Amino acid sequence: MHFILQLTSEKDVNNRQSFLFTKRLIDIIGSIVGLIGLSPIMVWAAYKIKQEENGSPVFFIQERVGKNGKTFKMYKFRSMCMDAEQKLIELIDQNEVEGAMFKIKEDPRVTKIGKKLRKTSIDELPQLWNVLKGEMSLIGPRPSLPREFELYDEYDKQRLLVKPGCSGLWQVSGRNEIHFKGMVDLDIKYIKNQSILEDTKIIIKTILIITKPNGA
Structure with missing residues (x-):
């Protein structure tokens, strides 16, 4: 049973202008530094994806739902076979997560290099x-x-x-053991208590998980 955390209104969330400005500034600086600093790793990932399946696209571009329900195209390194979306229909009854989310631990659609990319979050x-x-x-x-x-x-x-995030409270809280409603609870808890300090803590935990993968 999940705990109810009802937010007052959208206005309450967006009324913290100084926090939102600082958060956006950190996002811009962090993404630029990350794209430049991690470019050798991304080039390596692209090469390995092409090497495993010659002629296949490097990126997996998928429609996602963002802030206020607005959709956008999200980019990832392709870690699954080319017909992964079609094969999902055959696997949907094997879903291991309750609620509006699909996840199975040993997904047969994941490629050999895809497993490495996912384990290290390079994807x-x-x-x-x-x-x-x-x-x-x-x-x-x-x-x-x-x-x-x-x-x-x-x-x-x-x-x-x-806005959705690259990482978050759910991702650093042992997500494989948390069902959908538990994820929602953690997300709402984050929204109610979001701060630069909280974001910094999650970033540090994310780095620790990436450098020492534990299956999260």
Whole structure:
């Protein structure tokens, strides 16, 4: 049973202008530094993806639902086979997560290099471009798929009051053991208590998870 955390209104979330300005400034600086500093790793990832499946696209571009329900194109390094979306229909009954989210631990659609990219979160690095464009933030709720959003109730929709993030409270809280409603609870908890200090703590935890993968 999840705990109810009802936000007062969208106005309450967006009324902290100094915080939002600082957060956006950090997003811009962080994404630029990340795109430049991590470019050798991204070039290596692109090469490995091409090497495994010659002629295949390097990036996986997918529509996601962002702040206030606005959709955008999210970028990732492709970690699944070319027909992953078609094969999803065959796997949907194997979903291991309750609620509006699909996840199985041993997804047969993941490629050999894709497993390495996911384990180290390298597949997520192209999202820094989404951050620079202002569609995402470094820290925030996981961006929803349109098919997931269609199943949201009013409580779930509260997580869309802020920009989705590359990482967030759910991602650093042992996400494999947390069901959908638990994820929503954590997202709303983050939104109610968001601060630069909280974002900094999540960034540090994210770096620790990436450098010492523990299956989260």
